Amino acid sequence: MATETKxxxxxxxxxxxxxxxxxxxxDLGATVHASLAIIGDELGLYAALDDAGPLTSAELAQETDTAERYVREWLRSQAAGGYVTYDPETDRYGLTPEQAYVLANEESPVFMPGAFQLVASAAQIEPDLREAFRTGEGIGWHEHDDDVFHGTERFFGPSYGAYLIDWIESLDGVDEKLQAGGRxxxxxxxxxxxxxRMAEAYPDSTVVGIDYHQESIEVARERAETTGVADRVDFEVATASAYDGTDYDLVTMFNCFHDMGDPVGVAAHVRETLADAGTWMIVEPYAEDRVEDNLTPFGRLAxxxxxxxxxxxxxxxxxxYGLGAQAGEQRTRDVVTEGGFTHFRRAAETPTSLVFEAKP
Incomplete structure (x- = not known):
């Protein structure tokens, strides 16, 4: 008997x-490409093409102490995807300035290998996620592979380096407070x-970094020592709804507010810890308020x-609460004002970020 289908x-x-x-x-090519992009980053293939290219596969293998046959196939896949350029007359591969900016420059605000590292590692939790779809239970950030945390740092870190101070300057009177020495x-x-980055930009201010993930805090302390700001930045293991301290001139949250289980309660706690004229800066992934307006390549990724x-x-x-990474401005405003804030505005934006200013 034939089975009827829709x-x-x-x-x-x-x-x-x-x-x-x-x-x-x-999408199939992109799925496989993610692991190859990570290999290109970790083995220095992109960096060598940027420094010494254009190169043949044999020359690139020699530059990076890798096996030519693997490198040859890797280069062809990268060229097919538009990540490297190929000259058939010389059989050499290279990077355009734009490709180098995306793939080889770790200070670039659009450096992408960290993003590939993040998404490839996050996908490893698929068996647990499949079960969560059935049960409705959650999966904590701390349950992910370490590469998720490192990929997140490498993906978002350069954009914070490029835009963070501009974002703070877009807030009403905050830059001046921090220049004079704030909390x-x-x-x-x-x-x-x-x-x-804030400790470097505002040497007269004191900064505390807060995260519930112990291992991330340990890495953050090492980073502060390496960059020479450990004397004016501290780190605390705590949740967003129970961290210590009061009279902060600025509280910041970068791409994490939508991850909070109780964002309304978090907003209320932030309000309690701010100084009377303090400011809360919330950086969230760029999103429109309507679902249909987020059906874009970036919306799909988010x-x-x-x-x-x-x-x-x-x-x-x-x-x-499950706010989600594409909550948009209106839903974020609703949650923040429900938590007790009376002032909320969009202070700045980039193609991938929304920057909100909230005041008591």
Whole structure:
């Protein structure tokens, strides 16, 4: 007996079908490419192409002490994806300035190997995530592989280096306070990239980085020692709803507010710890308020990471609000004002970030 299905082949639009198959092929290539991009980063293949290219596969293998046959196949996959350029007349591969800026310059705000490291590592939790889909239970940030934490630092760190001070300057009167010597709390600091950046930019201010993940705090302390700011930055293992301290001139949260299990309770706690004229700066992934306006390449990435890491982390905590990485300005405003803040505005933005200013 034939089984009736909802998909009727006679109703299929061949052009739309071919477009979806083409999209699937692109995604399949991208899925495999992620691990190859990580290899290119970790083995110095991109860096060598930037420093010494254009190179043949044999020359690149010699430069990086790797096996030519693997390098040859890797180069061809990279060229097919548009990540490196190929000259058939010389059989050499190289990087354009734009490719080098994305793949070989770790100070670039669009440096991508860290992002590949993050998403490839986050995908390793798929068996637990599959079960979470069935049960509705959460998966804590601390349950991920270490490369998720390092990839997050390498992905977001350069953009904080490039934009952070501009974001602070967009806040009403905050830069002046910090220049004169203020108190800063960076909540959800991870490995401390923005915490340390603020300590460097405002040497007369004191900064505390706060994260519930003990291992990340240990790395952050090492980073502070290495960069020479350990005398004016401290780190505390605590949750966003129970960290210590009061009278902060600035509390910051970078791409983590949507991960909170109880964002309303967190907002209320931030309000309690701020000085009377203090400011809360919330940096969130760029998102419009309507779902249909977020159906973009960046929206797809943000929704996907949110499914794998952000929403499960929120559901693992008390309340389990599940705000999600594409909450948008209005939902973020609603949560912040419900937590007791009376002032909320968009202070700055980039193609991938929204920067909000909240005051009591």
């Amino acid at each position: 998909a009727d082949s006679t109703q299929i639009d061949e052009q739309k079908l071919n477009e979806l198959v083409e999209t699937s092929l692109v 800063i709390a960076d909540v959800g600091c991870g490995h401390g990239a923005p915490t340390i 929704y996907s990471i949110s499914t794998v890491a952000c929403t499960p982390n929120s559901l693992d905590q008390e309340v389990g």
